[in-house]
Amino acid sequence: MIINSVTKYKGTTYEVVTDGNKIYLHRDIVADFGLRPGAEISTEKYGEMLLASDRRRATERALYLLDYRDYSYVELFRKLRENYDEDICYYAVDKLVSLGMINDRRYAENLARKYIEVKKFGAYRASREMYQKGLDRELVDEVLSAYEDGTRERICEIIRKKYSGSLDDRDKVRKMKNALVRQGYSFDDINAAVKMMDCEDDDESYY
Template structure:
């Protein structure tokens, strides 16, 4: 395979044509320089594949950095984001590079998500764990990140009931409304045992206030 045309095109992009190919290829100047490409150079098929992979890797890394400017990603989450556009080998190589540079850090990301879901959205540990799984984190990472919040769940649930769900439990004889309130808290990720204990605490507080 021979390079029949090679020159600057726009900015850092170069145009390259190969013999036997009707359509041009566009390469970043860094790739041209890396492989010392020149017009008239003959490349074996394996070398041309390396050039194309290098260009794809550059684009994938650039795209990944753009995504990371907007928010953090886990290793698996970033791989899934790149996979529709790039070959698997390129996705793994780019994701490994991001991790090596510290741009992706699953432990840091797990801590960030745990704080967001527990203290930000006031989810119970079960709902927080489910949401963190969706972001491609491993069980061990999730467990470690959620561990500091275990002891505060009872107090958090009590505060949540007082602030947002008190109306459901104002009349404990209205069983239908009470059950609706409990169901809403289940959707927030709290267990029935936690909910029942928090509701009992709330009702006791209400009785004391009425005395």
């Protein structure tokens, strides 16, 4: 096929017309493939050019997303998959992994710190949130294990801050326990923390 025209479109994008068909390419793609008016390009080279363009766009999209927050490998792949073919998504995500811009362990450690130390989630809820972000179960469990020893102390801290005025009311204590369960803490840890604080306790079901 013949390149009819190559004109600047906007920014770093050029409009390339081949046999009457318009495509829009980054200037680096134009330069790499030597695109200029009157030049011939084979069908094979044309396909390579489109592949290179899609890879570049997917990578730029991934970088744009990472400007706003971290992503796991799987999570970013799923996001790109909304607009690009599977092989293009693998290329873009793998490239960012090689550059150190995607690191599941680092992401998991940051999320664990956020959920456990800042949001005060229990391990059950923290792990559920982390699984939903595409992180591997074994990695999540490993990262969260670092917080196991302080679980009951964190529950006591929550009780002091949110429920200290309700500790002498059996119904309010029961509601407090239910809230802590929803926050991701186990029955055993909740009961142990309640006893640590000398709260009034009972043996009834939480529900």
